[in-house]
Amino acid sequence: MANALVNVPPRARRGEIIEIKTLISHPMETGYRRSQLGATIPRDIIRLFVCTYNGTEVFRAELHPAIAANPFIVFSTVATESGTLAFQWTGENGFSATESAEITVD
Amino acid sequence: MDRDTSRRAFLQAAAAGLGIAAIRVVPVHATPAAMDVAIRKVVGSSNVSKGRVTLELPPLSENGNTVPLTVSVESPMTQAEHVRAIHIFTELNPQPDVVSFRFGPRAGRARVSTRIRLANTQTVTAIGELSDGSFWSTSAAVVVTLAACLEDA
Numbered sequence: 001m002a003n004a005l006v007n008v009p010p011r012a013r014r015g016e017i018i019e020i021k022t023l024i025s026h027p028m029e030t031g032y033r034r035s036q037l038g039a040t041i042p043r044d045i046i047r048l049f050v051c052t053y054n055g056t057e058v059f060r061a062e063l064h065p066a067i068a069a070n071p072f073i074v075f076s077t078v079a080t081e082s083g084t085l086a087f088q089w090t091g092e093n094g095f096s097a098t099e100s101a102e103i104t105v106d
Numbered sequence: 107m108d109r110d111t112s113r114r115a116f117l118q119a120a121a122a123g124l125g126i127a128a129i130r131v132v133p134v135h136a137t138p139a140a141m142d143v144a145i146r147k148v149v150g151s152s153n154v155s156k157g158r159v160t161l162e163l164p165p166l167s168e169n170g171n172t173v174p175l176t177v178s179v180e181s182p183m184t185q186a187e188h189v190r191a192i193h194i195f196t197e198l199n200p201q202p203d204v205v206s207f208r209f210g211p212r213a214g215r216a217r218v219s220t221r222i223r224l225a226n227t228q229t230v231t232a233i234g235e236l237s238d239g240s241f242w243s244t245s246a247a248v249v250v251t252l253a254a255c256l257e258d259a
């Protein structure tokens with residue numbers, strides 16, 4: 001299980017735009033590097049990051065090898081209702097990680 | 107005489123070899139033309155206008171393995187008028203595509219930060235795709251002193 005960190009404000013006013021920071025540990029191997037023996041190191045990257053707010057998708061990122069190791073993504077969403085923000089990362093070689101955060105909107 | 111022939115033969119062979127070598131050279135990075143092709147794949151036949159997109163990148167980056175990038179598009183982000191996506195492209199990385207961010211009106215603000223890899227001193231282009239089908243772009247130049255993708259594992 002990969003290590004994922006998400007930073008979501010625990011409380012927000014209704015209609016407020018909140019900033020969400022996400023970080024996940026992953027080498028994001030590009031497939032262009034070579035080992036000391038000269039063999040190409042096969043590509044191993046996260047392809048997709050999706051954030052859903054109470055089941056509705058609010059943000060999505062399609063990643064390519066040019067994203068730095070340990071992908072860090074900061075984005076925003078509107079605090080509409082109290083509930084759960086779910087984050088999902090999917091990648092090559094069966095990589096999958098999920099994380100969630102609760103938010104109270106008043 | 108004999109020596110002359112072999113020299114000529116050698117030169118011919120060398121020239122032929124050079125020709126083959128020149129044909130076999132595969133660029134290790136994308137080219138600005140490859141970036142244009144990648145951009146066309148996203149925008150189709152639409153026009154791309156300059157403006158509305160802000161791309162924040164350090165003008166000089168010491169480490170091409172992690173270059174902080176912030177991109178934003180001016181938009182009210184309502185159901186009627188919002189940013190659908192932002193795409194980032196590079197000229198000289200092995201692949202022109204970097205990342206595509208997709209939004210809806212619930213994003214509130216079309217502004218994203220991340221960290222990218224840059225293989226060379228080059229220009230990075232951001233394309234914003236709006237809900238009315240228009241495309242906007244901006245570019246930023248970054249000087250990279252330590253390139254990504256070169257170190258051995």
